Amino acid sequence: MNNTNQKTKIIAFMAPAMILIVLFYFAPAIMAFLYSFTDKALVGITSKNYHFTGIQNYVKMFKDPRFIESLINTIVFLLFSAVIGQQVLGFILAQLMQKQSKFIQSIVGLAVLLGWVTPEVVVSFVFFAFFNTTGSLNSFLGLFGVAPKAWLFDYAMVAIILANIWRGTAFSMLMFQSALAGIPQEAREAAWLDGVGRFQMLTKIIIPIIKGSIVTNTTLVTLQTIGLFGLIYALTGGGPGYDTTTVPIYMYQKSFVAYQLGYGTAMAIILLLFGICLSLIYMKSLKHEL
Amino acid sequence: MDRTQIRLYLKKNSAKIILLMVAALFIWPWLWLIFASLDANAPLTVKIPDRFTLDNFSQVLSKGSNYRSFLNSFIIAFLQSTLVVILSILAAYPLSRYRIKRKGTIMYSLLFLTGLPITAIMVPVYMVFFQLKIINSLLSTTLFLAATALPYSIWMMKNFLDDVPITLEEAAWIDGAGALQTIRHIIFPSILPGIMVVFIFTFSGSWGNFFVPFILINSAEKMPAAVAIYQFFGAYGSVQFGQLAAFSLLYTLPIAGLYIISQRFLSNGFTLGGAIK
Known part of the structure; x- marks a missing residue:
């Protein structure tokens, strides 16, 4: 009872x-998975009378040079902005901040957090101004006699990568701050006494100890970046041409501009599978902490 | 100071100098937002206005549709966060207090859902909403956003509940209080900081979200600020920089303020929190 x-x-x-x-x-x-095997469209006849087309969408996708390009763009963006950019900068900041005064720590912390608390559309506007031909970066470089450049056109990928580093570094910084704080002082002291140099201290002592945090952080920043849409869409619209078209942007264009929902969901599935793999790695990395 | 002294000073303070330079680099893009919003003829570069003015703000605030967009953002974010807090406490309570078969599986499934990129399910969500004719509705958008925030919130809420000693509840049970009463009178006050964390996370995630309302809402009077401001950018923003900056600031400041003020609540929830952003 x-x-x-x-x-x-x-x-x-x-x-x-x-x-x-x-x-x-x-x-x-689940529906995304099912629809990805159909030719469903958003409007017109095939919106209701859609057919089962097997793995045709997937075959089409990997034969579509623009999808391949968007996949490469996604990987480049992910690698340089999140996995390397945010993490390395975040780690350096966390490492340098360790022995600083509370005052320095809060100034730097607040400055870096500015990017984190700014909504992604606003991040786009801020960098639209920053990278514009008449923007801040060119006027600064102009002081040294550098001719203005069309950053958002000729270096669009670099621009979105830098914008995303600005937006996301705070997360890695805070993660690494708490990881570094957990390293026992004795471990460092023992290494000093053994005459270990600075670089070796990093590679032989610090990194092995915080390895778990690095794995967790890598999966988290990747998951945060892989679905990023607004920042890129509002800053470059995926252009010029397809230069900054990542998978989410191409998926959006195919689904809602070209109305090929079936094809769009197939791309969504690829994105989802990628997310599932990372999510599993993330869970595994947390297992020893739970 | 001669050269060697300077060199010595630089060497001693190199970390500090690098840190302050990085901080300046991070503030630099933001300065444009502030100066441009106060400048009637704002350029795209960081420049102290010749004459400070609040005209841009009054221009932005003179449009009823802009108020409407802030109101929409607030309605979505507030309803979503309230719903998420209530439902996550209810769901987390049994997970924390009762013996449940497959509790581990449930917890892992929640963690797993937390990681998935929402972007990937927006196309099918649009199709479902389109077919059910619940597209372009603040309510259905709110419910969808709540569903996406729930897995992580339940996970966090369970951890907060685990920290509350069970003895207080046992006393309440002996006095004949039901589970709901216990939650309201005993649990609720003891996990108030945790509730704040979940609420603020959900609220700021919702307020800043662009893709979800961009896909699910298409009529101007229902657009939240994130989408309205993007439309403004397309229509006037690439000319009226000052107004774009003022609009952006008005949209950013409440959430930035909330986040910074609540730092002390957020510190313990931060590490996992980014996963749902």
Whole structure:
């Protein structure tokens, strides 16, 4: 009696959240999977009378040079802005800040957090101004006699990478700050006494100790970056040409501009699979901490 | 100071100097936002205005549609966060307090969902909403956003609940209080900081979200600020820089303020929090 009572209670408590998750989160993911094997369109005849087309969308995708280009762009963007850019800068900041006064720590922390608290559309505007031909970067370089450059046109990928480093470094910085704070002082001291140099201290002592945090952080920043849409879309629109078209942007264009929903969902599935793999790595990396 | 002294000073303070330079680099792009918003003829470069003016702000605030967009953002963010807080406490309570078969599986599934990129499910979500004719609705957009924020919030809420000693509740149970009453009178006050964390995370994630309303909402009067400001950029923003900057600041400051003020609440939830951004 008491047991069934408790069971009902558990179900009643958990049901509202679970229903919402299943309806709005889980079901669309399953539908995406099913639709990716059809030729469904957003409007017109094939919006209702769509057909099962097997893996045609996937075959088409990997034969589509623009999709391949968007995939390469995504990887370049991911690697240089998040995996390398945000993490290396975040780590350096965290490392340098360790022995600084509270005052320096809060100034630097606040400056870096500015990017983090700025909504992504505003990040785009800020960098639209920064990289513009008549923008801040060119006027600064002009002081040294450097001729103005069309950054958003000729170096569009570099521009979105820098914008994303600006936006996301705070996260890695805070993660590494707490990881570094966890290194026992004795480990460093022992290494000093053994005459270990600065570089070796980093590679032989610090990095091995915080390896877990690095893995966790890498998966998290990757997951945060892989679906990034607004920042790139508002800053470059994926252009010039397809230079900054990442998978989310190409997916959006195919689904909502070209109305090929089936094709668009196939791309979504690729994105999702990538996210699933990373999510599993993330869970595994947390397992020893749980 | 002669050269050797300078060199010595630089060497001693190299870390400090590098840090301050990086800080300056991070502030630099933002300065444009502030100066341009106060300049009637704002250029795209960082320049102290010849004459400070609040005209840009009054221009932006004179449009009813801009108020409307802020109101929409607030409605979505507030409803979503409230819903998420209530539902996540309810769902986390049994996970924290009762023996449940497959509790580990549930917790791992939640963590797993936390990591998935929302961008990837927007196309099918649009299709479902389109077919069910619930597209372009603040309510359905809010419910969808709540669903995406729930896995992580339940996960966090369970951790907060685990920290509350069970003895207080046992006393309440002996006095004959039901589970809901216990939650309201015992649990709720003890995890208030945790509730703040979940609320602020959800609220700021919602306020800053661009892609979800961009896809799901298409009529001007329902657009939240994130989308309205993007439309403004397309229509006037590439000419009226001052107004674009003022609009952006008005949109950014509430959330930046909320975030910075609540730092002390947020510090313990931060590490995982970015996953849902």
